[in-house]
Amino acid sequence: NAGVTQTPKFQVLKTGQSMTLQCAQDMNHNSMYWYRQDPGMGLRLIYYSASEGTTDKGEVPNGYNVSRLNKREFSLRLESAAPSQTSVYFCASSETGRGGAGNEQFFGPGTRLTVL
Amino acid sequence: AQKVTQAQTEISVVEKEDVTLDCVYETRDTTYYLFWYKQPPSGELVFLIRRNSFDEQNEISGRYSWNFQKSTSSFNFTITASQVVDSAVYFCALSERPGYSGGGADGLTFGKGTHLIIQP
Numbered sequence: 001n002a003g004v005t006q007t008p009k010f011q012v013l014k015t016g017q018s019m020t021l022q023c024a025q026d027m028n029h030n031s032m033y034w035y036r037q038d039p040g041m042g043l044r045l046i047y048y049s050a051s052e053g054t055t056d057k058g059e060v061p062n063g064y065n066v067s068r069l070n071k072r073e074f075s076l077r078l079e080s081a082a083p084s085q086t087s088v089y090f091c092a093s094s095e096t097g098r099g100g101a102g103n104e105q106f107f108g109p110g111t112r113l114t115v116l
Numbered sequence: 117a118q119k120v121t122q123a124q125t126e127i128s129v130v131e132k133e134d135v136t137l138d139c140v141y142e143t144r145d146t147t148y149y150l151f152w153y154k155q156p157p158s159g160e161l162v163f164l165i166r167r168n169s170f171d172e173q174n175e176i177s178g179r180y181s182w183n184f185q186k187s188t189s190s191f192n193f194t195i196t197a198s199q200v201v202d203s204a205v206y207f208c209a210l211s212e213r214p215g216y217s218g219g220g221a222d223g224l225t226f227g228k229g230t231h232l233i234i235q236p
Contacts, residue, residue, distance in 0.1 A: 033223050040125075042207060043161075045223035058223050090161065104151070105224060107161040 002026055004108035006091050012114045013081045021076040021111050023091030031094045032074035033058075033105065034066060036087040043090060049074055081115045088112050118143045120210050122227035129198055130235050137193040137230045139208030145169075150184065150191045151209040151224065161207075167191065198234045205229045 007022045025032065030051050035043040035058075045058030049068040063085060065077045074093075078085055092105040119142040129135050141150065152164040165175060167184050175182045179196045195202055209224040 035223070035226075040228055042120075042226035042228040043209075043224070044226070048223050059225075088159070092161075104163050104166055106163070107153075109160055 004091055004093055004106050006089075006108035006111050008111060009109065010112050012116065013078075014116050015082060017081050018077070018079050019081065019113075020078075021089055021091075021113075022073070023075065023108060024073045025091075025093040025106070026072065027093060027106065028071070029093040029095050029106075030071070032068065033092040033094075034064075034074070034076045035090045035092065036060065036085075037090060037110075038087050046076065046089075078113075081113075083115045086113060086115045118145075118148075118210050118212050118225045120208050120225055120227035122206075122208055122230050124230045125228070126231040126233065128233040128235060131200055132197050134194060134196050135198050135232065137195075137206050137208075137232065139191045139193065139227060141189050141191065141208070141210045143210060143212055145212040147213055149211040151211070152182065152191075152193050153207045153209060154204045155207065155229070156204040164193075164206075195232075198232075200234050200236055203232060203234045205231050 004025045013019055032049045034046040036046055037043045044060050046060055046064050047055055047058055047066040049055045052068055052071050055066050055068055067075050089111045091108040094103045094105045121140045124138055148169045150167045154162040154164055165182055172184050172186055181194045183192045207229045208227045211224050
């Protein structure tokens with residue numbers, strides 16, 4: 001039981017390049033999330049998915065797109081990376097579905113992204 | 117909109133001292149959840165506790181205890197007899213009901229974290 005996995009662990013991009021961060025969970029959770037963590041800022045929600053095929057914007061969605069292709073996987077795409085997107089990205093999952101709230105979120109190990 | 121404030125950016129104590137990490141939250145929802153997470157130097161996020169807005173009982177788990185006071189909108193975390201392994205960044209977080217603040221997202225709102233350093 002791996003929990004939440006993320007790939008890659010580290011990535012360096014040049015400004016304007018694109019990439020997709022992958023996230024998968026094996027806990028049969030309905031909800032999945034993408035956060036970014038910047039020094040001194042805590043974690044901020046980028047996008048959220050309550051179930052397969054649905055996504056909602058969080059606090060900082062600009063510059064990102066997401067795909068929830070199935071219950072297990074939730075990917076985050078940077079179409080044209082900018083230095084301001086240098087951050088650590090965390091994926092999380094929980095049992096919470098739309099209309100509910102408050103269950104523990106399980107986090108992946110994070111992806112450290114640098115945009116030059 | 118919801119907000120979580122952790123005013124202590126960094127705390128440094130000597131091992132075996134007790135230490136309290138403060139957390140103050142803002143929300144207009146009447147049903148909400150509060151969390152504490154630990155982020156050790158290795159970087160992963162470790163869940164410590166969840167408390168819902170209807171349960172103001174204090175919680176104790178070993179050397180850890182939590183004091184939830186709705187009257188002051190606070191959810192403070194105390195470590196008793198601190199150890200070097202407690203050194204980490206600690207985050208307090210809040211979850212409202214989805215859509216309550218006008219958005220559809222059901223995520224956590226985190227404080228900026230408190231960096232706790234336990235010196236041997």
